[in-house]
Amino acid sequence: MKFFQCKKMGRLFLLALTVLGLNSCNNKGKSVDIKGESFSANLIYQEDFDSGLADWKVEQMPGGTVEVNNGKLEINDVSGCTVWLKEKFDGPLMIEYDAFLIKEGGPNDRVSDLNCFWMATDPENPDDFFANSAKRGGKFSNYDSLQLYYMGVGGNDNSTTRFRRYTGDGKRPLLPEHDLSAKEFMLEPNTKYHIKIIANDEVVQYYRNDQLLVEYIDDAPYTLGYFGFRTVNNHTTVDNFKVYSLSK
16 A cells, blocks of 8 residues: 555554554554653654645745745745644654755745644634634734644744743743753754654653754643644745654
8 A cells, every 4th residue: 555545544543453463554663762661653644745735734924935846845934834734643643854944045044933833723613723724824923822832943033942832822831941042952054954743642852853952741731633834934845744653
């Protein structure tokens, strides 16, 4: 079976195949260490951006573009953009992708805001996450009503790196240990970054090139939801996006 045929299989079907000992995507699991424990990571979704944006929903302020170019997702943004994967996933999960911030003299080639949302849900529309998609429209403050995890790497003109847990009622608390300003946590132009996100029940981690930038222990974790690339006034490409199901 070719992998694209099983991109969107439901979790129950995946679990059933696991019980039967079948491998629906012809993919072997790999071992992942999380806080000293070994987990099996089994690939359940892959996007190489070689067949358009059918699986993605773009919310963008006027003036920017999102397209597939040379087998990569290319975001060229002016005032704010979120590109959501339309598939909702249950955790525990690991998400990986490669990102490249372009600085070649273009109008939006600003090395800043390599951001993302994950485990996102909309308390106002629990059965239709995209009901307010047009209303959100890519404006950053319009996401305050969602429940999600947010990572902003190199924000504020590449001067801050911050992790927040959105509570769904407009609150976005920022803990001191998640407000990073050292140069080692910022961005370099024309550099490929491998991003790895762990959402393993209460353990939430964000890695960049195997460097753990944030670890958060959530007493009331978000265990399912949507993933979105997020940026503003930025020119970035993304490739090799993968989602894995984690199990002991």
